[in-house]
Amino acid sequence: MLDTESIRKDFPFLRQGCIYLDSTATSLTPEPVLNKMLEYYREYRANIERGIYKAAQIATDAFEGARAEIARLINAKPEEIILVRNTSEGINLVASGQGLKKGDRVVTTILEHHSNFIVWLRARKRVGAEVKVVMSDGEGFLDLSDFERAINGRTRLVAVTHTSNVLGVRPPVKEIVKMAHDKGALVLVDGAQSVPHTKVDVKALGCDFLAFSGHKMCGPTGAGALYIREDLQEKIEPLCIGGGTIEDVGIDHYRLRQGPSRYEAGTPAIAEVIGMGAAASYLMEIGMPNIAAHDASLTKKVLEGLQEVPSLTLYGPKDPRKRAGIFSFNLGRFHPHDLAVALDAAAGVMVRSGHHCALPLHKHILKLDSGTVRASVYLYNTEQDVEVLLSALSEISKTML
Amino acid sequence: MAKSLYENYKNFPKTDCGYCGNTSCITMLRRFCSGELPLSECIYFRAGLYNVNEFSCSPPVPRGTQKPSISYIRPCPTDADRISVEVSLLPPEGSKYGYFDMITLDNIFNHAVPGLRISPSLGIARLESEWGDVMGFSEGRVLIRRASNESSAFWQLSRFVRSLWAAVS
Ligand SMILES: Cc1ncc(COP(=O)(O)O)c(C=O)c1O
Ligand code: SF4
Numbered sequence: 001m002l003d004t005e006s007i008r009k010d011f012p013f014l015r016q017g018c019i020y021l022d023s024t025a026t027s028l029t030p031e032p033v034l035n036k037m038l039e040y041y042r043e044y045r046a047n048i049e050r051g052i053y054k055a056a057q058i059a060t061d062a063f064e065g066a067r068a069e070i071a072r073l074i075n076a077k078p079e080e081i082i083l084v085r086n087t088s089e090g091i092n093l094v095a096s097g098q099g100l101k102k103g104d105r106v107v108t109t110i111l112e113h114h115s116n117f118i119v120w121l122r123a124r125k126r127v128g129a130e131v132k133v134v135m136s137d138g139e140g141f142l143d144l145s146d147f148e149r150a151i152n153g154r155t156r157l158v159a160v161t162h163t164s165n166v167l168g169v170r171p172p173v174k175e176i177v178k179m180a181h182d183k184g185a186l187v188l189v190d191g192a193q194s195v196p197h198t199k200v201d202v203k204a205l206g207c208d209f210l211a212f213s214g215h216k217m218c219g220p221t222g223a224g225a226l227y228i229r230e231d232l233q234e235k236i237e238p239l240c241i242g243g244g245t246i247e248d249v250g251i252d253h254y255r256l257r258q259g260p261s262r263y264e265a266g267t268p269a270i271a272e273v274i275g276m277g278a279a280a281s282y283l284m285e286i287g288m289p290n291i292a293a294h295d296a297s298l299t300k301k302v303l304e305g306l307q308e309v310p311s312l313t314l315y316g317p318k319d320p321r322k323r324a325g326i327f328s329f330n331l332g333r334f335h336p337h338d339l340a341v342a343l344d345a346a347a348g349v350m351v352r353s354g355h356h357c358a359l360p361l362h363k364h365i366l367k368l369d370s371g372t373v374r375a376s377v378y379l380y381n382t383e384q385d386v387e388v389l390l391s392a393l394s395e396i397s398k399t400m401l
Numbered sequence: 402m403a404k405s406l407y408e409n410y411k412n413f414p415k416t417d418c419g420y421c422g423n424t425s426c427i428t429m430l431r432r433f434c435s436g437e438l439p440l441s442e443c444i445y446f447r448a449g450l451y452n453v454n455e456f457s458c459s460p461p462v463p464r465g466t467q468k469p470s471i472s473y474i475r476p477c478p479t480d481a482d483r484i485s486v487e488v489s490l491l492p493p494e495g496s497k498y499g500y501f502d503m504i505t506l507d508n509i510f511n512h513a514v515p516g517l518r519i520s521p522s523l524g525i526a527r528l529e530s531e532w533g534d535v536m537g538f539s540e541g542r543v544l545i546r547r548a549s550n551e552s553s554a555f556w557q558l559s560r561f562v563r564s565l566w567a568a569v570s
Contacts, residue, residue, distance in 0.1 A: 337478065337546060338527065338534055345538050346523035354479045371479055392523070399520035400527060 002286065002294040008380050019349045019385045023378035024165050024193060024326050024356075026215045029279075033219060036278035037271040047267055049244060063270055066277020067260070070225050073280040073288075074191075074210060075201040080233075082226040082263045083273050087192040088115040089239070090211030090226030091159070093263065094188050095119040097236040098157060102128035105155040107185070109134045109142060109171065110365055111164040114357045116190040120159060130154070136365055139317045140167035147176055155185040162194035162210075166358045166366075166374065167316030168299075168323035170194070177206040186232070192216055197295055197324060197378070199288035202227055214276030217283060223272035226263075233259070240265040291379050295325040298377040298386055302327055305390040310397045315366055328356070328372040331393065332401040336373045339396070343373075347392035349385075351375045409434070409456050410504060411522040414445040427504050434458035472542075474551060483533070483547045486554040490541040490562070500541030501526065506568035514564065528561055535561040 008014050010030035020028060040062065046055040048063045064078070071078045084090045100106070106120045110133055123129040132150045136142050151158060158180040163170050177187045188209040194200055195210075196217035202210055207227075214223040228236060238245060241256065242265035248255045256262040283291065300320040306312055311332040317323045331339055340353035355362045355371040362368050375389060415426050421442040423429040432438040433456070440446045440453045469491040477483040490500050503521045510517055516529040524539035533548035535557050543561060548554035562569075 333529075335534060335546070338536060341536060341544060342523065342525055342527075345536075345542075346520075346525060395522055396520065399522060400518045400525065 002290050002379060004294070004380065004382050007286070008382075011380050014380060017348065019347065019388055021375040021377065021381065021385065021389060022350050022352045023196075023216070023381075024374060024376035025352050026221065027196060027218050027378055028380060029220060029275075030218055030282060032282055033275050033278045037220060037275040040271045040274050048270055049261070059270060062274050062277075063268075066274050066280075069277040069280040069284075073200075073284060074195060074212075074227060075203050076227050077230060079259050080202075080227050080230050082228060082260045083268055084211075084224050084226050084263075085222055085269070086213040086215070086224035087113075087190060087211045090209075090224055091116050091188065091190065092119055093226055093239045094157075094159075094209050094211075094228075094236065095123055096239055098186075099235075099237065100127050100129045100156060103130065103154060105130045105132060105152060106157050106159060107132045107134060107147065107150045107155055107180075108159045109161065110136055110360055111140055111142070111167065111169065111171065112159070112161055112358065112360070113165055113190065113192065114359070115192075116159055116161060116188075117360060129156075133360070136169075138365060139315075140164055140169035140361075140365070141317070142169075142171050144172060144175055144179070147179055151180055151183050151185055153183065155180070155183060157186050157188060159188040159190070161190040161192075162200070163197070163324045163326070164316075164358075164361075165193050165326060166328050166356050166361055166372070168326035168328075169316060170322070170324060173207065174205055181206070193324065193326065196283070197288075198292045202229075208232055214272065214279060217276075217279050219276035219279035220272045222269045223276040225276070233262070238263045238265065242266050286379065294379055295377060296320065298381060298383070299323065299325045301383060301386050302375070302377065302389075305386065306393070309390065309393045311401055312393065312397065315372060325377040326374065327376065328374045330368070330372055331397055334396070334401070336371045339373045342396055342400070343389070343392055346396070347388050349375075349389050349392055351389075408522070409458060412451075412455065414443065414451060416445075418444070420444045469541075474554075477547055480547060483549060484551065484554060486545045486548065486551070486558070488543050488558060490543060500569060501537050501539050501565060502568045503539050506565060509567055517564070526565065528564070530557070533557050537561060537565060 011028045013028045044055040044058040046059045048060040067081050068078045071081045100123050106129055108120050120131045124131045134146045134150050160171055160176055162173055173189055180187045186208040189207045191200055191210045191212040195212040208229050210227040212225055215221040245256055245262045245265045246254050247257045303320050306314050312329055314329045336353035340351050343349040343351055352374045356374055362371055410430055413426050413430055417425045421429050429443055433440055445451050446453055470489050472487040472489055474486045477485050503519055503524050507519045507521045519526045526537045528535045532553055534546050536544045545554045545557045548557055
């Protein structure tokens, strides 16, 4: 079990006494991560992979050390980790770098975040790729036989989320990977919501690409990672090229480097990457299985409690074993934004409201135009946070509907 | 930690029996919050049925720390054609309980105005209408959401404040 009390002391933001239940949007940042970033600015502020002097060496080592820690978090090799800004950039890199052509098929799902959805619609518009969207049932469950039908011989890529950021459902990615590989398609997994909360092992999962964001895993904003399986790197074109990506340049030719640096043009977000590395270490120190168990115990409590609030409609699976700690709901006719404002004003509870960058899901599966309110839990949340949320919701339900 | 008037009231006897010499429990609670009377004036507290230590009030917001202002005018996050406006109203001179007194408000209206809901325990009033929704908070913050434009938002604001005038403390 987690020692939540001592973990909470690491997060300065919590000292204000607020109840933060929006880690799905972005997580809080602990002192060890903040300090590691400040250390860079204060003690060895130099560019990486350029200078020969000592500070530049230290900076390069810290940057590459961060890459290694991020790799270790998902059981990849450091050479397989491309450092980008966030999940969205990672997905865009795959979308544009794969060289999709007219008639190529991309299979994705209705659960996706816009970042793993509109890129494929753009590929359709730009090159005439065919986009097949696998639908879910009302709770967000996907049927493997739909993938069986959707993935055909022309399918180049299956792009699927590891955890829905609205319903908390976890699609059967391992089975999807196997099915896709059998038919010669590659698989991109959107790990934005899974990597921060569970032990993700790319080797066990078998996926070809995995994108995730530092800011959702206790790291800073501005740093994210894309895993590209080593043997695929030759085939994926970089999104940007320039300084740092080349092996040789002449007056009328250039040759890109091997390895992740071919994708990392220009000076990267050095402090942020170092921070993301520190966040990976922080999470591994606590232990991903412990974090997952903590999430699961709060999930059970939230699920039980929400179902007792009068007039509350909860979306997604009701079985706590089948979902992550992400809960979308509505209360009577209350507009989601008004409910979020009321929770903030009455109880200092911070939750997200709206469509959570998943309009297709809201329109076609949930049939809700104005969206939902979403609460989510992470390692620093306590049972007491959950109780305050539940009692505030009950009070709103009792007095304001 | 000090609690709001509403949080205190939530757990109060609420019998309005008058034995303490006040016309209602809320009057008693207010006089306690402003330091005028101890809770032991109430017979229920004296009899030990309620625990004095569970009640505490935040000191009244001194006038002048808040400024009346428009906090923001922004597009609605999910509906770009609509706008949200938030304003802060200034509590009247000498007011100890913020701007809107939701308890009085609830006593006056108590579900009598269509679309108006008041939660004294949370300190929130919400008026739903086709022109946009308005939420008022006891400390004087008013939030107008989904208004079609600025003049409609301010018309909504004045309508809201006019309907709630009796509860301005
Ligand atoms: C499932 C999922 N994918 C992608 C993203 C996009 O992440 P970022 O904004 O860090 O690019 C998010 C963020 O909300 C997400 O929840
Ligand atoms: S004596 Fe107590 S219960 Fe009776 S009115 Fe006064 S405060 Fe309320």
